[in-house]
Amino acid sequence: xxxxxxxxxxxxxxxxxxxxxxxxxxxxxxxxxxxxxxxxxxxxxxxxxxxxxxxxxxxxxxxxxxxxxxxxxxxxxxxxxxxxxxxxxxxxxxxxxxxxxxxxxxxxxxxxxxxxxxxxxxxxxxxxxxxxxxxxxxxxxxxxxxxxxxxxxxxxxxxxxxxxxxxxxxxxxxxxxxxxxxxxxxxxxxxxxxxxxxxxxxxxxxxxxxxxxxxxxxxxxxxxxxxxxxxxxxxxxxxxxxxxxxxxxxxxxxxxxxxxxxxxxxxxxxxxxxxxxxxxxxxxxxxxxxxxxxxxxxxxxxxxxxxxxxxxxxxxxxxxxxxxxxxxxxxxxxxxxxxxxxxxxxxxxxxxxxxxxxxxxxxxxxxxxxxxxxxxxxx
Amino acid sequence: xxxxxxxxxxxxxxxxxxxxxxxxxxxxxxxxxxxxxxxxxxxxxxxxxxxxxxxxxxxxxxxxxxxxxxxxxxxxxxxxxxxxxxxxxxxxxxxxxxxxxxxxxxxxxxxxxxxxxxxxxxxxxxxxxxxxxxxxxxxxxxxxxxxxxxxxxxxxxxxxxxxxxxxxxxxxxxxxxxxxxxxxxxxxxxxxxxxxxxxxxxxxxxxxxxxxxxxxxxxxxxxxxxxxxxxxxxxxxxxxxxxxxxxxxxxxxxxxxxxxxxxxxxxxxxxxxxxxxxxxxxxxxxxxxxxxxxxxxxxxxxxxxxxxxxxxxxxxxxxxxxxxxxxxxxxxxxxxxxxxxxxxxxxxxxxxxxxxxxxxxxxxxxxxxxxxxxxxxxx
Numbered sequence: 001x002x003x004x005x006x007x008x009x010x011x012x013x014x015x016x017x018x019x020x021x022x023x024x025x026x027x028x029x030x031x032x033x034x035x036x037x038x039x040x041x042x043x044x045x046x047x048x049x050x051x052x053x054x055x056x057x058x059x060x061x062x063x064x065x066x067x068x069x070x071x072x073x074x075x076x077x078x079x080x081x082x083x084x085x086x087x088x089x090x091x092x093x094x095x096x097x098x099x100x101x102x103x104x105x106x107x108x109x110x111x112x113x114x115x116x117x118x119x120x121x122x123x124x125x126x127x128x129x130x131x132x133x134x135x136x137x138x139x140x141x142x143x144x145x146x147x148x149x150x151x152x153x154x155x156x157x158x159x160x161x162x163x164x165x166x167x168x169x170x171x172x173x174x175x176x177x178x179x180x181x182x183x184x185x186x187x188x189x190x191x192x193x194x195x196x197x198x199x200x201x202x203x204x205x206x207x208x209x210x211x212x213x214x215x216x217x218x219x220x221x222x223x224x225x226x227x228x229x230x231x232x233x234x235x236x237x238x239x240x241x242x243x244x245x246x247x248x249x250x251x252x253x254x255x256x257x258x259x260x261x262x263x264x265x266x267x268x269x270x271x272x273x274x275x276x277x278x279x280x281x282x283x284x285x286x287x288x289x290x291x292x293x294x295x296x297x298x299x300x301x302x303x304x305x306x307x308x309x310x311x312x313x314x315x316x317x318x319x320x321x322x323x324x325x326x327x328x329x330x331x332x333x334x335x336x337x338x339x340x341x342x343x344x345x346x347x348x349x350x351x352x353x354x355x356x357x358x359x360x361x362x363x364x365x366x367x368x369x370x371x372x373x374x375x376x377x378x379x
Numbered sequence: 380x381x382x383x384x385x386x387x388x389x390x391x392x393x394x395x396x397x398x399x400x401x402x403x404x405x406x407x408x409x410x411x412x413x414x415x416x417x418x419x420x421x422x423x424x425x426x427x428x429x430x431x432x433x434x435x436x437x438x439x440x441x442x443x444x445x446x447x448x449x450x451x452x453x454x455x456x457x458x459x460x461x462x463x464x465x466x467x468x469x470x471x472x473x474x475x476x477x478x479x480x481x482x483x484x485x486x487x488x489x490x491x492x493x494x495x496x497x498x499x500x501x502x503x504x505x506x507x508x509x510x511x512x513x514x515x516x517x518x519x520x521x522x523x524x525x526x527x528x529x530x531x532x533x534x535x536x537x538x539x540x541x542x543x544x545x546x547x548x549x550x551x552x553x554x555x556x557x558x559x560x561x562x563x564x565x566x567x568x569x570x571x572x573x574x575x576x577x578x579x580x581x582x583x584x585x586x587x588x589x590x591x592x593x594x595x596x597x598x599x600x601x602x603x604x605x606x607x608x609x610x611x612x613x614x615x616x617x618x619x620x621x622x623x624x625x626x627x628x629x630x631x632x633x634x635x636x637x638x639x640x641x642x643x644x645x646x647x648x649x650x651x652x653x654x655x656x657x658x659x660x661x662x663x664x665x666x667x668x669x670x671x672x673x674x675x676x677x678x679x680x681x682x683x684x685x686x687x688x689x690x691x692x693x694x695x696x697x698x699x700x701x702x703x704x705x706x707x708x709x710x711x712x713x714x715x716x717x718x719x720x721x722x723x724x725x726x727x728x729x730x731x732x733x734x735x736x737x738x739x740x741x742x743x744x745x746x747x748x749x750x751x752x753x754x755x756x757x758x
Binding site for chain 2: 040041042043044045046047048049066070071075078079084085086087302303305315316319320321323324327328330331333334335336337338339
C-alpha cells in the first residue's frame with residue numbers, strides 16, 4: 001500500500017491543460033477528472049452500480065460534516081470505513097467539513113481552536129478542530145483527506161481575508177501534525193491535501209500557494225472560489241493559483257462548477273473537480289447535454305421522443321426520451337430524479353474524458369472554445 | 380401476432396396450485412406471477428434496467444386513471460404506446476381506472492352510462508364509460524386490458540352488492556362490444572380480461588363467475604377483494620371464484636397482497652397477482668425478506684452490516700447492508716427508497732418463482748405452510 005502517485009502525462013502547448021494519471025490504493029484515476037458528490041455516503045438518487053456502469057465515476061466525494069452527524073463515526077468505524085459501509089470500492093475523497101459548517105449551520109463560532117457549530121438535524125453542539133477533523137476523516141477512511149480551512153465569504157475585505165488565511169495556515173500545520181502522528185486506519189494509505197485560501201486578493205493567494213506548496217503534499221487544492229464571484233474573477237484567481245502550485249502534483253479546484261467553468265479551469269491547469277451542480281440541478285429539471293442546456297420541465301419537450309442526449313456514451317441518456325423524462329418530472333416520480341442525475345453526471349464524466357482526449361491529441365483549445373459556447377446554448 | 384395463450388403445465392395434487400405459461404406478443408410469462416405496479420408509466424423509484432436485471436419482472440402494470448390524466452392519451456398515442464414511451468418492451472397490463480376513480484377521486488358520480496369524476500391534479504371533470512375506457516387502454520397499448528367495473532366497498536349490503544354486480548355485468552357487455560369493434564392499435568394483439576365482482580356474497584360471486592366465464596375471454600380476473608375484509612374471508616371468496624372460473628384460462632387476483640396472502644391464493648388456484656405493497660411499504664422502511672419482515676428504521680439494525688437478504692438471488696439485496704439502508708432511510712436519501720423498492724419487488728418475484736418450482740416439484744403445500752409462518756416473523 002502506497003501514498004497517492006501522480007504522473008503528468010502531457011501538458012497542452014496552447015494552454016496549461018494537463019493530462020495525468022493518479023494511482024491510489026483503491027484504484028487509478030485518469031485526469032482531468034470530475035468527482036460526483038456523495039454527501040452522506042450516497043450520490044443523491046444514484047446507485048453504486050449506476051455510478052460505475054452508467055456514470056463511469058472513478059472517484060467520489062463524501063462530506064465530513066454530514067457523515068460525522070449521520071451515521072456517525074461509531075457506525076463507520078464498526079463498518080470498517082465508508083468504502084465497506086456503502087459498497088463503493090473505488091477512491092473516496094472527503095472534504096474537511098469546514099465549508100459545510102460555515103455555510104450550512106445556523107449558529108457557529110470560529111476561534112483559534114476550531115469551529116463550534118450546531119447540528120442541522122437536532123441542534124446539538126459540536127466542535128471541529130483541525131485535530132478532530134483529521135481523526136474523523138481517518139475514521140471515515142477517505143483515500144484523500146482535506147485540510148481543515150476557513151472559507152471566507154465573497155466579498156471579504158482585505159483585513160478579514162488576510163487574518164482568515166493565516167488562521168487556515170496555522171490550522172494546516174496542526175492538520176499535518178495530527179495526520180503524521182496517526183496511522184492509516186484500514187490498511188490502505190490515506191493522503192492529506194492542503195487548501196489554498198486568500199479570498200480575491202492576488203498577493204494573499206500567492207502567499208497561500210507558497211505556504212501550501214512548502215508542505216510537499218501528494219496533491220493540493222484551491223478553495224474559496226465559486227462562492228459568488230463573477231466567472232472572470234474565478235478564472236483569474238484559479239490561473240494564478242495553478243501557476244503558483246507544484247507542477248508535479250494534482251491540483252484540485254473545490255466546488256466548481258458549470259461544464260464551461262470546468263473546461264476553462266482545465267485550460268488553466270486544474271486536474272480535479274467536484275460540484276453538486278449535476279445532481280442538484282438535475283433534481284430541479286435542468287439537464288446539461290452535449291448540445292446545450294435543457295429545462296426538461298418545459299412544454300416544448302412534451303412530444304419530443306428523441307433520446308435525452310445521444311451525443312454521449314451513457315446508456316441511460318440514450319435509452320430514455322425527453323418526453324418521458326419530462327413526464328416523470330411533472331408527475332414527481334422518483335425515477336425522474338434518478339434519470340436526470342445519472343444523465344448529468346454521465347455528461348460531466350464524458351466531458352472530462354473528452355477534454356483529456358483532446359489534450360492528448362493536441363487540439364484541446366480549439367475544441368474547448370467551441371464547446372464552451374455550445375454547452376451554454378439554451379435548447 | 381396472436382391473442383394471449385395460456386398453457387396449464389401442472390396442477391398440484393394436494394392443493395389447487397397451478398404452474399402455467401402465458402404467451403403474449405411482448406413475451407412469455409411463467410405463472411404464478413407477480414406484476415409490479417407502474418402507476419404513471421414508472422414503477423416507483425425503480426428503473427426499467429433494474430426491473431429487468433434485478434427484479435426479474437416479466438410483466439408490469441400501468442394505471443389507466445393516472446396515465447389518462449398524465450401524460451394523457453395524446454402523448455401516448457404520439458409516442459406509439461406506453462411500451463415505446465417508457466422503454467419497457469415486455470408485457471404490460473392496465474387496470475380499467477374504475478377502482479382508482481372510486482377510491483382516489485374526491486367527487487364522483489356513478490350512473491348507468493359510467494363514472495363522472497374529478498382529476499386529483501387540477502379538479503377538471505371527466506367521464507369514464509366502458510367505451511371510453513376501452514379506447515383509452517387501446518391507446519395506452521396494454522397487452523392485457525381490464526374491463527370497466529364497479530368495485531363495491533367492504534362491507535356492502537346485499538342489495539347494493541347485487542345491483543352493483545349487475546351494473547358491472549352490463550358494463551362488461553359494452554366493454555366487449557367496443558373492444559371487438561376496435562382494432563389493435565400498434566400491430567400487436569391486445570386482450571380483454573373481464574372481472575368477477577359480487578362483494579362478500581357467495582351466490583353473487585358464483586353468478587358473476589358464470590357471467591364472466593360465458594365471455595370466453597383469454598383470461599379472467601377476480602376483483603373487489605383485499606378491500607378491508609379479514610384474510611379468511613379473502614381466502615374463502617378467492618377459492619370460490621377459482622372453483623367457478625375456467626380451468627384453462629389464467630386467473631388474476633387484483634390488488635393482493637402480502638407475501639403470505641399470495642402463497643395462500645396460489646394454493647387456491649390464482650395465477651397472476653399485482654399489488655403496490657412491495658414498493659409502497661418499501662418506501663416506508665418495511666422490508667419483506669426470505670426470513671421475515673424487517674422495519675429497517677429500527678435502531679436494532681444500526682450496526683448490522685449483513686446483507687439485506689442473502690436468501691434470495693437479487694444482487695441489490697446481497698450488495699447493500701441493513702445498516703447502510705437504515706442510514707439512507709434515516710437521512711431521507713432517495714437511494715434508500717430505490718434499494719428498498721428493488722429489494723421488495725425482487726423478493727416478491729423470487730417468491731412466486733419458488734412457488735412455481737415447488738408446484739412442479741410436487742411439495743408445494745408443505746413448503747407453503749412453512750413459508751407462510753416464516754415470512755410473517757417480525758425480525
